Amino acid sequence: MSGVRVLVGTRKGAFILTSDGKREKWDISGPLFAGWEMYHLKGSPADPNRIYASQSSGWFGQIIQRSDDGGKTWHQPGTPPGEPTRTPEGMPKGESNKFVYDTSAETGKPLTTHQWYDGTPHPWEFKRVWHLEPSLDDPDTVYAGVEDAALFRTTDGGKSWHELPGLRGHGTGAKWAPGAGGMCLHTILLDPKNRQRLYTAISSAGAFRSDDGGKTWKPINRGLHSQYIPDPTAEIGHCVHRIAFHKSRPEVLFMQKHWDVMRSDDAGDSWHEISGNLPTDFGFVIDVNANEPETIYVVPIKSDSEHFPLDGKLRVYRSRSGGNEWEPLTSGLPQRDCYVNVLRDAMAVDSLDKCGVYFGTTGGQVYGSADGGDHWQAIVHDLPAVVSVEAQTLP
Amino acid sequence: MIRVTLPAHLRKLAQVDGEVQVEVSGAVTQGSVLDALEAKYPMLRGTIRDHVTHKRRAFVRFFACRQDLSHEPPDAPLPEAVASGTEPYMIIGAIAGG
Numbered sequence: 001m002s003g004v005r006v007l008v009g010t011r012k013g014a015f016i017l018t019s020d021g022k023r024e025k026w027d028i029s030g031p032l033f034a035g036w037e038m039y040h041l042k043g044s045p046a047d048p049n050r051i052y053a054s055q056s057s058g059w060f061g062q063i064i065q066r067s068d069d070g071g072k073t074w075h076q077p078g079t080p081p082g083e084p085t086r087t088p089e090g091m092p093k094g095e096s097n098k099f100v101y102d103t104s105a106e107t108g109k110p111l112t113t114h115q116w117y118d119g120t121p122h123p124w125e126f127k128r129v130w131h132l133e134p135s136l137d138d139p140d141t142v143y144a145g146v147e148d149a150a151l152f153r154t155t156d157g158g159k160s161w162h163e164l165p166g167l168r169g170h171g172t173g174a175k176w177a178p179g180a181g182g183m184c185l186h187t188i189l190l191d192p193k194n195r196q197r198l199y200t201a202i203s204s205a206g207a208f209r210s211d212d213g214g215k216t217w218k219p220i221n222r223g224l225h226s227q228y229i230p231d232p233t234a235e236i237g238h239c240v241h242r243i244a245f246h247k248s249r250p251e252v253l254f255m256q257k258h259w260d261v262m263r264s265d266d267a268g269d270s271w272h273e274i275s276g277n278l279p280t281d282f283g284f285v286i287d288v289n290a291n292e293p294e295t296i297y298v299v300p301i302k303s304d305s306e307h308f309p310l311d312g313k314l315r316v317y318r319s320r321s322g323g324n325e326w327e328p329l330t331s332g333l334p335q336r337d338c339y340v341n342v343l344r345d346a347m348a349v350d351s352l353d354k355c356g357v358y359f360g361t362t363g364g365q366v367y368g369s370a371d372g373g374d375h376w377q378a379i380v381h382d383l384p385a386v387v388s389v390e391a392q393t394l395p
Numbered sequence: 396m397i398r399v400t401l402p403a404h405l406r407k408l409a410q411v412d413g414e415v416q417v418e419v420s421g422a423v424t425q426g427s428v429l430d431a432l433e434a435k436y437p438m439l440r441g442t443i444r445d446h447v448t449h450k451r452r453a454f455v456r457f458f459a460c461r462q463d464l465s466h467e468p469p470d471a472p473l474p475e476a477v478a479s480g481t482e483p484y485m486i487i488g489a490i491a492g493g
Contacts, residue, residue, distance in 0.1 A: 035404060059454040059488045060404055060442040076408075079437045095437070098446045 004350045005070065005392040006358050007051065008366055009038035011323045014053060016071045023356055023370035026379045028269035032074065033065065037128075038304050040345055044134040044142075048392050052142055052158060053220045054129040062128050064096045077158035096158050099126050099146055102165035111168050113147065115177040124168075131345060131388075133188035136195070143214075145185030149176060149202040151214065164214040167200065172219060179203035179239045179258075180304075186344055187243050191250045199253070199268065204239035207255070211267050220268030224257060237370050241284045242344045246293035254296050254323070256286040256344075261298055263323050274323025279310050285347035289372055290355045295324040297357060297373060299342045308339035316359070318373050332376035333367065340365070345388035353394055360386025397428055398483040403445070405486070409436040413482055423478035425457060426469035443486060458485040 006017040013031030032038075036055045042052040049070040053061040066077045078096035101111075101124055116122035127147040135141035140157040150168050152161040167173075167185075176183060186205055191197035198210045199220075206221040220236050229237040239258035246252065255262040259282050262271045275281035276312065279299045289295035296319050302310050309315060314333045317326040340363035350356035357373050360366045364383040369376045396416045400411065409415070417431040433440045443449070444451050449469065451457070457464045460474045460482050476482035 050404070057404060059402075059452065060408075061452060063408065063438075076438045078440075084438070095440055095446065097441045100447055121418075 002352060003269070003394040004356060005043070005048075006348070006366065006368070006379070007043065007071070007388075007390040007392070007395055008039035008383065008386060009040050009053070009345075009388035010307055010360075010364070010384040010386050011037055014038040014041055014381070015054075015383060016378055017366065021352055023350075023352075023368060025080070026368075028380050029071075029108070031150045031384075032071070036063070039128060039191050040390075042132050042134055042390050043392045044139040046134070047135050047139040048225070050134070050139040052132045052134060054132055054144070056128040056205075062097045062099060062126070064097075064158050064161075068074070077156075078160075079222055095160060097150055098220060099144070099161050100163075101126065101150060101168075102163040104165070106139055111173050113174060113338070114183065115175055117178060119177070121174075124150075125142065127182065130184045131188055133190060136190055136192055142196075143188045145188050145200065147182045147184040148178075149183045149185040149205060151185055151188070151200055153214070166210070166215050167208060167217045170208075170217045175236060176202065176205040177237065178245070186202050189243060189245060189250070191251075192247045194249055197250070197267070201240040201243050201255075203241065204237060204391065206236045206238040207240050207243060207268055209254075220264075221271070222269065223264070223271030224262065226258065227261070228258070242286045244287050244296070245296060246290075247286045249293050252293070252322075254286050254288060256283050256298055258282065258304060261286065261323065276319070276324030278317055278326050284344040285342050285359060287347045287357070289357075290349045290351040291353055292320070292355070292372075295320050295372070296323065297347065298326075299347070299359065307341040312337050312339060314338040314340065314361075316357070316373055316376075329369075329373045329376070330372065332369075332378075338363075343387055346386050348389045348391040350391040350393045356391065358389050358391050360389045362386065396480045397423060397431070397477060398480055399428065399432055400483045400485045401439075402486065402488040404488070405439060408438050408442065416480075419457075422470075423473050424470050425464060425467060425473060427483075428470075428473065428477075428484055454489040456487040456489050458487055459483070 003019040008015040013034040015030030019026045020027040039054045041053040051067040065074045065076045113121035129144045131145040137356040144152040151164045187201035189199040196213045201207045208217045209220045210217045224238045226238045241254045251267040253264040261275045263274045264271045283301045307369045313335045316329040340361035347359040354371045357369045362385040367376045368379045
């Protein structure tokens with residue numbers, strides 16, 4: 001019988017929630033990497049037992065962890081203890097937590113600064129990995145979105161990481177500025193129909209697309225409107241919080257921006273607003289039902305200064321028409337005195353029929369719905385603040 | 396033999412329970428001790444000092460013999476008591492926040 005594994009990253013460790021296909025009873029394991037910030041965990045579509053995790057700390061920096069057995073055991077995929085860290089020729093061997101910005105001539109003119117909050121130049125400094133996106137075909141290839149914003153890739157199972165410098169170096173990088181959470185590359189989408197096409201999103205630079213496997217990039221922000229930048233329709237500077245697509249139709253993109261829920265029907269070349277009757281169009285997450293490409297989910301948050309649901313009522317909003325017409329989903333969710341947030345990487349769907357939808361809160365709850373959002377249950381109540389949620393559908 | 400103490404998070408990463416010991420050939424300095432530590436426990440590379448610049452991470456401190464050595468140059472000799480193994484070289488996560 002099929003099952004589901006939900007990977008939960010929190011401020012103080014990671015947890016794995018597992019259930020059979022009914023998704024009624026759940027086993028909770030963890031904390032893994034207790035005490036560390038776990039920004040993201042994600043399994044390989046090519047090998048579900050291969051899971052990568054981003055582990056970080058303000059004290060000790062970035063660690064990459066990898067499991068080859070579905071999360072039972074983990075290791076850092078760099079050079080094992082006892083082995084020399086350099087080859088006989090003197091070259092460094094795998095260092096799985098080494099993320100060094102590319103300064104080669106390949107970038108054209110290596111970038112050294114981006115804009116700080118006040119518009120002054122600020123040095124590019126690596127802080128952490130926000131998002132890991134394993135390749136659709138190869139368990140050893142993974143993309144990493146990092147802060148300060150850049151895209152890295154490993155092709156050796158996480159042993160070593162190299163920047164794809166064309167994103168920072170395409171021309172606008174020196175003008176990028178951080179959002180309130182830092183200047184992070186938080187969204188990476190790999191097009192299942194066109195393997196040369198990738199999307200990324202950066203707070204607060206905007207959305208970008210590559211059509212040549214990540215070598216060159218262009219901003220795709222036409223139609224976005226942001227009052228908090230000097231030119232509200234500028235080519236870059238938009239605080240995109242999340243982008244999602246349905247794998248059968250990857251040219252149709254849905255975006256939760258800082259304010260506004262947006263849609264593109266042409267792979268990001270142009271966007272139009274689909275906030276419609278949402279009570280507030282601020283929020284962080286957005287996702288698409290795995291079985292219905294026009295069914296999308298958001299969790300409206302009151303505002304950019306009050307990061308909690310309106311009126312203390314935690315409501316997921318669902319549109320079955322690809323936007324504009326939204327219905328609140330409340331069954332099983334707290335409808336009074338609820339003041340949690342749902343962060344940008346903290347919603348996921350499984351691919352069972354009916355589609356399971358999952359999200360985590362800064363209050364430590366992980367909610368799940370086994371019927372596309374009609375009814376919800378708290379799978380777990382009292383974890384540390386949830387940063388990310390991913391769902392794996394198991395055979 | 397140089398004795399080194401690690402903060403709890405790094406002990407867990409290195410999969411050790413208590414103090415660790417490293418061999419240093421030549422001058423016993425902060426740099427040579429950290430080189431030896433990272434060679435023996437490669438999973439600690441980047442967690443104490445930067446991969447490239449070898450600068451101490453901002454929230455990491457180095458103590459020994461009741462002295463704060465955090466701002467000493469990496470090639471300055473460590474106290475004899477550390478070099479002889481009488482006292483440990485202590486790597487500390489700086490106290491910050493509540």
